[in-house]
Amino acid sequence: MTDVTGPPNALTSGRLPRWATPVLLVVSWAVMLGVFVLMALAGGSDVAIAPALFLGTLLFVVTGFVLSLLVEGLRQAKDRLVTSLVVSAFLVALIPLISVLFTVVSNGRHRFDAAFFSNSMRNVVGEGGGALHAIMGTLEITGMAALISVPIGLLTAIYLVEYGRGPLARAITFFVDVMTGIPSIVAGLFAFAFFALVFADPGIRFGFGGSIALALLMIPVVVRSSEEMLKLVPNELREASYALGVPKWLTILKIVIPTSIAGITTGVTLAIARVIGETAPLLIIAGFTASMNYDLFQNRLMSLPVFVYTQYANPGADVAPYLERAWAAALTLILIVMLLNLIARLVARIFSPQLGR
Amino acid sequence: MSKRIEVEDLTVYYGKFTAVEDVTLTIEPRTVTAFIGPSGCGKSTLLRTLNRMHEVIPGAYVEGSVRIDGDDLYAPGVDPVLVRRQVGMVFQRPNPFPTMSIRDNVLAGAKLNNTRMSKADADDLVERSLRSANLWNEVKDRLGRPGSGLSGGQQQRLCIARAIAVSPEVILMDEPCSALDPISTLAIEDLIEELKQQYTIVIVTHNIQQASRVSDRTAFFTIAGTGRPGTLIEYDDTVTMFSNPSVQATEDYVSGRFG
Numbered sequence: 001m002t003d004v005t006g007p008p009n010a011l012t013s014g015r016l017p018r019w020a021t022p023v024l025l026v027v028s029w030a031v032m033l034g035v036f037v038l039m040a041l042a043g044g045s046d047v048a049i050a051p052a053l054f055l056g057t058l059l060f061v062v063t064g065f066v067l068s069l070l071v072e073g074l075r076q077a078k079d080r081l082v083t084s085l086v087v088s089a090f091l092v093a094l095i096p097l098i099s100v101l102f103t104v105v106s107n108g109r110h111r112f113d114a115a116f117f118s119n120s121m122r123n124v125v126g127e128g129g130g131a132l133h134a135i136m137g138t139l140e141i142t143g144m145a146a147l148i149s150v151p152i153g154l155l156t157a158i159y160l161v162e163y164g165r166g167p168l169a170r171a172i173t174f175f176v177d178v179m180t181g182i183p184s185i186v187a188g189l190f191a192f193a194f195f196a197l198v199f200a201d202p203g204i205r206f207g208f209g210g211s212i213a214l215a216l217l218m219i220p221v222v223v224r225s226s227e228e229m230l231k232l233v234p235n236e237l238r239e240a241s242y243a244l245g246v247p248k249w250l251t252i253l254k255i256v257i258p259t260s261i262a263g264i265t266t267g268v269t270l271a272i273a274r275v276i277g278e279t280a281p282l283l284i285i286a287g288f289t290a291s292m293n294y295d296l297f298q299n300r301l302m303s304l305p306v307f308v309y310t311q312y313a314n315p316g317a318d319v320a321p322y323l324e325r326a327w328a329a330a331l332t333l334i335l336i337v338m339l340l341n342l343i344a345r346l347v348a349r350i351f352s353p354q355l356g357r
Numbered sequence: 358m359s360k361r362i363e364v365e366d367l368t369v370y371y372g373k374f375t376a377v378e379d380v381t382l383t384i385e386p387r388t389v390t391a392f393i394g395p396s397g398c399g400k401s402t403l404l405r406t407l408n409r410m411h412e413v414i415p416g417a418y419v420e421g422s423v424r425i426d427g428d429d430l431y432a433p434g435v436d437p438v439l440v441r442r443q444v445g446m447v448f449q450r451p452n453p454f455p456t457m458s459i460r461d462n463v464l465a466g467a468k469l470n471n472t473r474m475s476k477a478d479a480d481d482l483v484e485r486s487l488r489s490a491n492l493w494n495e496v497k498d499r500l501g502r503p504g505s506g507l508s509g510g511q512q513q514r515l516c517i518a519r520a521i522a523v524s525p526e527v528i529l530m531d532e533p534c535s536a537l538d539p540i541s542t543l544a545i546e547d548l549i550e551e552l553k554q555q556y557t558i559v560i561v562t563h564n565i566q567q568a569s570r571v572s573d574r575t576a577f578f579t580i581a582g583t584g585r586p587g588t589l590i591e592y593d594d595t596v597t598m599f600s601n602p603s604v605q606a607t608e609d610y611v612s613g614r615f616g
Contacts (some may be wrong), residue, residue, distance in 0.1 A: 125379065239413060240516070244466035244523055245442030254469050258456040290507040351456075 014071045021080075025060045030172040030318035032056035057088060101334070108331030111324040116332075121290035131329045134290045134307035138336070140296050141207050141286060141303055142276045145214035150268055152215075153222025160223070160228040162252055179220040187216040188281025195285070205287035207301030213281035218271045225267025229260040262348035269344035273337045304333045329337070359386040359557040360426040360443075360526040362407060367421035368586075369411065369499055376402045378586035380421075382576055389553050391572035391595065392561045393610070397579040400561045400588030402527050406484050407446035407559065409437040425527070442466075442529065443527035449532040451512035453504030453519070460500040463487060466523035482522055490518035502592050510541020513584050517548065521556070528552065530560040546571050565611055577607045 036052040061084045068077035118129030128346070156176070160169055191213035196204050233256050241251040257264070287300035288310050295301075308329045315322035369377040377399035384390045392400040405411040406419050409430060423430045430440050431566050453462045463483045467474055469545040475481070482501065487493040492514040496507070504515050513533060520528055530549075534542040549558060549571045568575050576592040591598065591607045602608045 070474070158485060234452070235413075236448060237454060238448060239410065239446075240452045240519075241446065241465070242413060242438075242518065243408065243410060243441055243446035243448075244469065245438055245440075246466070246469040249437050250469050250471070255454060255456075259454075 010269045013073060013076075014170065016068060016071050021064070024064055028060035028063060029053060029056035033058060054122065061085065061088070093279075103325060104331050104334060107324070107327035111321075111328035112318065112331060116325070116328050117238075120290070120292045126318050129321075129325065131304065131307050131325065131332065133289070134302040134304045136292070136294060136330060137207060137301040138276060138303040138305075138333070140294070141210045141282065142272060144208065144213060144296060145209035145218055145275060146209060146268070146272055148215040149218035149222055149271070151218045151265070153268075153271075154226050154264065156219075156223045157226035158252060158257075160227050161341070162248070162256070169244070176220045176223045179216070180224065182217065184213075184217055184278050185280040185284070187213040188284040192285045196285060205285065205300045206298055207286050207293075207296040210282045210286035210301065210303065211296065213285055214275040214278060217261055217275050217278065217281075221271035221274055222268055225270065226260075226264050229267060230256060231264030232263065258351070262352035265347045265351070266344050269340050272340055275338060276340075277305050277333060279309055282306050283309065292296055304329050304336075308333070359555065361386050362527065362557065362559075363422075363424045364403075364407075365422045365424070367403070367406065367419060367423060369406055369419050370417065371402075371414065372416035374584075375586040377406075377578075378588050380477060382589060382592045384557060385574075386557050387459070387553060388573040389549060389558045389571050391568035391575045392559065392578060392579035393563075393565060393568050393575060394587070395580070395589075395610070396563070397587070398580045400578050401531050402587075403578070404445075404531055404559060404561050407527070407529055408441050410441070410448055412437060419457060442523060443525055444527040444529060445520035445523060446529045446531065447513070447516050447520050447533050450536050451516050452586065453507070453508055453512050454503045455503065455514050458501045459496050459507070459515060461506045462504040463518050463522050465519055486518040486522040488516075489521055489552070490514045491544060491550075491551075492518055497499060497504060508541070510537045510544060513537060513541065513545060514548065517545070517552075521552070523558070527557045527559070530558065531565060532561050535563060544566070558610045565613070569595060569611075575599075575604075577604075577610060579606060579610070588604075 001296050007127045032052045033047075034056045036047050036049075040047045061081065064084060065077050065081045115128065116130040116132075117135070118132055119128065120133035121129045121131075122133075128350075156172065160172060164172065188210075191209045192204070194212070195206075195209045196202050237259060238251055241255045242248070246254075282303045283306055286303060286306070288306050289300040289302050293299050293301050308326045311322045311326035311329065364380055364382050364384075367376060367377070367380045380403060392404060394400050402411060407423060407430075411417045411419070419431060421431075425443065429435070438581050453459075454465060457465060460483050461468065464474075464479055467479075467482070484493060484497075487496065492511060495511060498513075504512065507515060513536075517528075517533075517583050536547050537545065546567065549560065553556060553573075558566075572595045574593065575595045575598040576589050576591065577590045577598065579590050580587045591602060591604045593602070598607060602611065610615075
């Protein structure tokens with residue numbers, strides 16, 4: 001007990017000092033590292049740092065629980081146990097993300113230069129060359145896919161939330177769920193089979209077919225996310241609008257959609273991010289090429305994921321420049337997705353309801 | 358500007374459930390009529406049938422007739438949108454449009470219906486409506502700010518301004534003060550007193566004192582038990598209802614001895 005005058009407060013209980021957690025963590029790591037250093041010295045091998053850190057964290061969780069149980073009681077101990085588990089899980093989930101980013105940036109920076117963004121691969125063997133044709137192809141194909149799937153997806157979501165009743169709405173919901181599970185290669189095969197039949201050309205390859213395949217994958221994502229966002233709009237706002245004598249379609253257009261536009265934009269961006277990295281369908285229907293092609297409707301059209309794949313799968317005699325180009329293209333793809341996310345955030349911030357006084 | 362409402366043999370159903378049964382009453386123009394009664398007795402449901410807002414709830418339908426100056430709201434071919442342009446509504450919880458500024462909220466009725474309006478006319482309408490709602494002096498310097506930034510009482514008066522901006526004949530109020538503090542409630546009650554000069558007002562309230570303060574006539578509803586439809590027990594001048602009601606149940610309710 002501290003030197004408090006008067007009776008002790010009945011609401012207080014034992015409490016570990018603030019510095020206990022970090023100190024305990026460092027001590028646990030140090031202990032386990034010490035053990036592994038000893039083992040390494042005895043066995044003559046290298047010190048295994050990762051297992052030491054893992055076991056050190058485990059030691060910290062256990063000792064933290066026991067210590068807290070002794071000083072603070074069971075409830076606080078459980079709190080500490082779960083807190084450490086949650087934080088550890090978060091850090092574990094972060095490891096692959098950071099690892100991927102690090103690998104891609106460190107490998108991709110070699111060829112992340114002006115030539116990469118201004119050249120195609122036409123007549124390039126070995127060093128040099130770039131991915132301009134693939135970047136343009138990806139932007140065109142994904143842009144067209146978005147152009148197709150956003151209106152369809154959004155209108156479907158509006159139907160489901162605002163109008164849909166009964167078996168038709170249930171059927172649509174069911175098939176949207178089924179569509180979510182379509183493997184991307186199947187979407188590619190569908191587009192290929194469809195256009196091969198329509199144009200009677202069994203070897204058909206063009207960018208627009210890739211857009212159709214990607215749209216097939218995007219639509220269910222757009223429907224699902226927009227549906228959730230539209231459902232979040234309070235019914236009171238719809239009623240307020242109806243009570244002003246505003247017809248239903250204007251209410252949807254001017255009240256419901258503006259109120260949920262931020263969430264819808266985010267959903268659309270996520271859907272784009274989901275399909276922009278698709279390789280398999282584009283490999284089938286859009287094909288691959290080393291040349292520039294701005295025309296979605298004619299000839300093979302390269303895209304970034306396919307570029308990465310072909311650079312990696314068919315290197316020349318000197319492998320290094322091909323691999324470097326593949327990494328640089330991967331980095332470009334990641335940057336495009338990040339940029340899209342950034343734009344979506346910005347749009348969401350601009351459009352979202354302002355709550356200032 | 359204001360019209361008489363005649364409700365005749367009105368029964369309201371939610372699917373198989375009968376919410377209100379066999380209501381007949383006449384609401385005179387330029388009066389305030391209060392609907393009182395315990396929760397679940399169908400006052401709000403009945404109120405919503407006066408501008409067909411109950412149709413927003415799936416499965417809701419009515420039998421009987423509601424006539425506004427002789428025009429039956431439930432005649433075949435009646436467009437609920439046109440009904441709602443004549444019969445405005447203010448809700449229990451203030452619900453200004455969060456995406457719009459104060460000015461745009463007031464103009465919402467006109468803007469959402471794509472009515473063309475010059476800026477001078479729009480400014481005039483905004484000022485007139487906000488003045489009628491006793492809100493002009495509080496917000497005139499920040500008309501461009503979001504309506505959701507106002508206090509609860511101000512938001513509710515903004516909703517009233519929004520409702521009167523479309524110049525309805527009748528204003529329905531569904532417990533407009535139940536989410537407000539006493540001072541804001543007083544402001545709204547004063548406002549109702551003023552609006553009475555121009556509009557027919559029907560107000561649902563849980564606050565018996567409020568009914569006695571603001572209304573000219575009072576309708577008392579109750580239910581026989583859970584799952585049973587609500588019925589109109591007594592409808593009379595407010596003074597009579599509160600001093601000398603003809604039904605014992607009314608006296609029990611207004612004197613606080615109910616249930």
